[in-house]
Amino acid sequence: xxxxxxxxxxxxxxxxxxxxxxxxxxxxxxxxxxxxxxxxxxxxxxxxxxxxxxxxxxxxxxxxxxxxxxxxxxxxxxxxxxxxxxxxxxxxxxxxxxxxxxxxxxxxxxxxxxxxxxxxxxxxxxxxxxxxxxxxxxxxxxxxxxxxxxxxxxxxxxxxxxxxxxxxxxxxxxxxxxxxxxxxxxxxxxxxxxxxxxxxxxxxxxxxxxxxxxxxxxxxxxxxxxxxxxxxxxxxxxxxxxxxxxxxxxxxxxxxxxxxxxxxxxxxxxxxxxxxxxxxxxxxxxxxxxxxxxxxxxxxxxxxxxxxxxxxxxxxxxxxxxxxxxxxxxxxxxxxxxxxxxxxxxxxxxxxxxxxxxxxxxxxxxxxxxxxxxxxxxxx
Numbered sequence: 001x002x003x004x005x006x007x008x009x010x011x012x013x014x015x016x017x018x019x020x021x022x023x024x025x026x027x028x029x030x031x032x033x034x035x036x037x038x039x040x041x042x043x044x045x046x047x048x049x050x051x052x053x054x055x056x057x058x059x060x061x062x063x064x065x066x067x068x069x070x071x072x073x074x075x076x077x078x079x080x081x082x083x084x085x086x087x088x089x090x091x092x093x094x095x096x097x098x099x100x101x102x103x104x105x106x107x108x109x110x111x112x113x114x115x116x117x118x119x120x121x122x123x124x125x126x127x128x129x130x131x132x133x134x135x136x137x138x139x140x141x142x143x144x145x146x147x148x149x150x151x152x153x154x155x156x157x158x159x160x161x162x163x164x165x166x167x168x169x170x171x172x173x174x175x176x177x178x179x180x181x182x183x184x185x186x187x188x189x190x191x192x193x194x195x196x197x198x199x200x201x202x203x204x205x206x207x208x209x210x211x212x213x214x215x216x217x218x219x220x221x222x223x224x225x226x227x228x229x230x231x232x233x234x235x236x237x238x239x240x241x242x243x244x245x246x247x248x249x250x251x252x253x254x255x256x257x258x259x260x261x262x263x264x265x266x267x268x269x270x271x272x273x274x275x276x277x278x279x280x281x282x283x284x285x286x287x288x289x290x291x292x293x294x295x296x297x298x299x300x301x302x303x304x305x306x307x308x309x310x311x312x313x314x315x316x317x318x319x320x321x322x323x324x325x326x327x328x329x330x331x332x333x334x335x336x337x338x339x340x341x342x343x344x345x346x347x348x349x350x351x352x353x354x355x356x357x358x359x360x361x362x363x364x365x366x367x368x369x370x371x372x373x374x375x376x377x378x379x380x
Contacts, residue, residue, distance in 0.1 A: 001037055001089060008043060009071045013050045015105050016043070016089060038075040039086025044104035045112045045362075046074045052366045070365070073122075079114035080121075080272045087111075109354035113268060116361035120265075121272035127371050129284035130291065135164030142248035143169035147223035148177035149184055150191035152240065154287075155255050156247065163249070174229035175246055176220045178238040178331075181315040182303040182338035186350075188218045190263040190300060194290040195283045197270030201260075201301050202349040209310045214318070220336075221321040231326055238331030246330060258290060259298035260352035261360045266290065268357075292370040296360050302341050304350040311338045 004012075004019045037043075049070060079086065090101040144160075145167055146153040156177075157167055178184065185205070192198040199207065208215055216223065224234055235246050244252050258266070266289060273282050303311055315336045322333055347353045364370060 001091070005037060005043065005075070008046050008050065009067075009075075011050050011053065011067045013047055013054060015047070017103055017105070037089065039079070040089055040102050040104040040107050041079055041087060041111045041115050042075050042077060043089070044107050045115050046071060047104070048112070048362055049074065049365055052362050073119060074115070077115050077118045079111065080118045081114055081268070109358040113265075113354060113358055113361060116358065116365060117265070117268040118272050119365055120361060121269045121276060123368075123371055124269060124273060124285055124289055125276045127285075127288065129281070130288045132284075133158075133162040134166075135162050137166075138164040139169070141165055143172035144247055145172040145174045145227050145229075146177065146247075147174060147227060148217065148220050148237075149179055149187050150217045151187040151257055152177045152243070152255050153217075154191060156243070156252050159253050160247065160249065165248075171233060173246070174224055174227050174234045175243070176224050176229075176234065176236045176327075177240070177243065178220050178236055178333075178336055179240070180339045181214075181218065181318065181336055182308075182311050182340065184218045185215070185303060185311065186301045187257065188215050190258050191217075193263040193267040193270060194258065194286045195270075196279075196286075197267055197274060197282075200267070201264070201351040202304070205303065205307050209307060212310070212314075214314055219318065221318060221325065224325075224327065229327075231328075234327045236322055236327050236329045236331075236333070238329065238333065238335040242330050257300045258293070259296060260301040260346055260350075261296055261298040261356040262290075262293050263301060264352050264357045265360055265364075266293070294360075294363065294367070294370055296356070296363070298352055298356055298360075299345050301352075302343060302346065302350040303338065304343065304348060305340070308338065308340050 004014075004016060007014060007019065050067070053067060085099055087099050087107065088101045090103050141164075144165075146157055160167070185208075189198055189201055189204050198204055213219075214222075216226075220236060224236075237243050237246060240255075244250060266286060269289065270282065270286055273285055277285065315338055319333045319336050322329070343350055
């Protein structure tokens with residue numbers, strides 16, 4: 001068995017059950033020195049990384065360097081989060097206790113992601129957060145407080161900070177960014193994954209539906225009241241084309257919504273980052289990941305059909321509350337009604353499946369361009 005481990009260390013891709021090495025007794029490799037074998041999760045992840053390296057277009061020298069550096073890291077990496085302990089290989093000697101031996105090729109993508117997320121979290125912590133860009137302060141410009149859609153608000157907030165327009169100040173305009181509630185919920189969960197982490201998408205939706213409540217950033221009426229918004233100093237914006245005007249700028253950068261696989265991978269990485277750094281440092285690190293994570297063409301998460309009735313009733317309730325409050329609206333409150341998009345390319349829960357997430361994780365482990373600050377690559 002140690003012979004197969006050595007085979008993987010030098011870039012081998014042969015599956016365990018297809019491995020034959022007549023020169024070495026796989027059960028008693030004299031060079032092993034009695035070392036314990038890595039778990040099946042680590043071994044199968046390394047094999048798949050080798051496959052990815054073998055299909056990439058890098059020069060051979062880069063292959064050897066990456067393989068040498070990665071092999072030890074992968075085989076020593078713990079599996080993060082809840083799940084099975086390191087799984088022994090089928091055919092290994094077993095004392096009858098602990099996990100049952102498995103064929104590594106049958107290990108689920110979920111188990112492989114537990115190891116991959118640990119590797120990527122360590123890479124992210126080593127990279128560190130990007131410095132915050134702050135422009136020359138312009139205190140005479142319109143003061144604002146952005147609430148609502150967190151994907152749009154975060155991008156706008158960072159853009160304005162870079163122009164010397166930090167959020168807040170005395171008597172700011174509270175600008176509530178709205179849109180179809182199903183989209184607003186998807187953006188809220190996605191952004192949480194790139195900040196402090198979250199529950200899985202389906203569990204998160206179920207949590208709020210069972211309470212018949214909306215999360216803070218998706219509840220526009222509650223957000224406005226929490227920031228003390230008063231009628232003359234509030235704008236509810238559902239027409240994003242007019243948002244720059246109400247923030248006192250000519251234009252805002254195009255908003256990019258992370259794909260379902262990116263958000264799910266970020267959610268898993270965030271859980272590991274949370275035990276590597278103080279809680280206050282996690283959002284800056286995760287925002288750095290959000291800006292650098294490569295695209296794969298997977299669509300953002302969507303609300304599944306099973307939750308449409310609850311989302312529709314919540315949108316109607318929000319519309320009534322905003323109408324009663326009499327806040328100025330830029331656009332139309334009817335735009336808060338859910339659109340109910342299809343599940344094309346996503347699981348029945350409206351998120352990415354583990355296979356899509358694992359493909360992205362392996363791509364990031366193999367291609368270190370995201371850590372070097374290279375521009376985000378796109379696959380279509």
